[in-house]
Amino acid sequence: MAYHVLGEPSAGEPGAGEPALLVPGGPCRGVDYLEDLAGVASDRPIAVLHPRGTPTTGGRSRGWWTDADDLVAFADHLGLDAVDVVAHSAGTRLALAALARHPARIRSLALVTPPAAWLTGVAYDGDALARARRDPLVDAAFASITGDGPRDQAEFERARVTEGPAGYARWTERERAHATVGAWRLSSIEAYFTGIPDDAAARILAAPRRPTLVVAGDGDILVGVGPVRAYADALGADLRMLAECGHYPWVEQPAAFRTALEGWRASGSSR
Template sequence: MILAHDDSGGGPSVVLLHAGVADRRMWDPVVDGLSQVFRVVRPDLRGFGDSPLPAEEYVDADDVAAVLDHLGIADAVVVGNSLGGRVALELTARHPERVRELVLVSPALREAEPGPDLLAFGAREEALLEAGDVEAAVALNVDTWLGPRADDAARAALTAMQRRAVEVQLAAEADAAERGLAPGRPRHVTVRPEHVAVPTLVVSGGHDMGHFRAVADHLVATVPGAERLDLDWAGHLPTLEDPDAIEPLLLDVLRDDPTVHAP
């Protein structure tokens, strides 16, 4: 299947991969600005936004590569937030020729053991969903993942995206169960950060969960030549929290401005 996606602008190609609490709409606040300079591709990963979740095993990185094939794009700079960061790393592992550069914002990593803060969040979310309280589970996600700069519009946008993800995934699970099938699950892709061979920037929020700051520490220490950029104002989703701050930063990084990381 070809993931639902948007393709806008012209110039060097940039792929934006969304967080697991959102969908491709999380990039709405910055896509117009980026599209003035770049060709910007935004897919919805399976089970998010407008991409269904079939009852089959799949590989997110292969899905992204298939979108690039569909659009005739040989390679791209890949920007991934959270789950999107994990998929960006998996794309680099499975299809290294498709990735020119990585920008990993609060990235996830399968190989990282979940910290106590992430485990506590997961247990609370699971309990709410098992009780059928979808709205409380959605509110928990919004409260957990948005940093202090997020305004009411950002909270409303994330609420809509997270509610959509829960609805799509619960419906897929119910459909699979009715047909006696296992629900769709991503296949494990091993990522060896020490084998990443493209320029990599790891962005971390000062208000993000400790687990993800630890993942950032690990990636900066193990990806050859990786650089780190700490945003003291940001939580887990800086594009939603303060697009006016993150858009020029992304433009400078993607243009390869040598002064962007200067203190």
């Protein structure tokens, strides 16, 4: 598998050169959509995994539950016994699976705009967020997201264009440009959700607690707000709900996003 590193080790600070590990979402979206994560690696490097099914790694996911082994293999490759993990969106499932299956290897988690209803059963409320926008583009995006779903790659690409506005609290030139970044394949997405044990959520909730930060957006139509609050509570996590923010906080609220991760990054450097 491929990876790249954001940031450089900080001289003179014990432990500051040890990277946190970043698991992208999508799932299996080209990792360039992460950009530089709003510069959060300015004082501690972040090693970005290119998971199975992404364009740079290729292959097919074995399902996010099994792909948790890849996170451990990544840590082994970097010579790290225990790791601090940042994960975005669908990548948070893989990060939580790694905690459940390899608890000694996970030191802390920062989970960014996680899909949440699956973990606690709290009903998705993104429909209310979509209605509150009163925007025909958002209405069309939500109708596509909640429809039957694409049958092939061509339909997937068309749906991606339609659904873009639902991913952001605003739809300015910046967000429109970001929505086009990062290649995806429908077959990779489907593979990511195969082979998941029926008791995956129960095993995750029974896993040992680790210091956990959840960063969410109060306008995130894709995952909602209520389920994320319940998710953070179930994990014993510190929840930072960013105002006027959707699914990509480093794009929409970069300063607030950096502030949200600041304490988590600093504590990881000192462990």
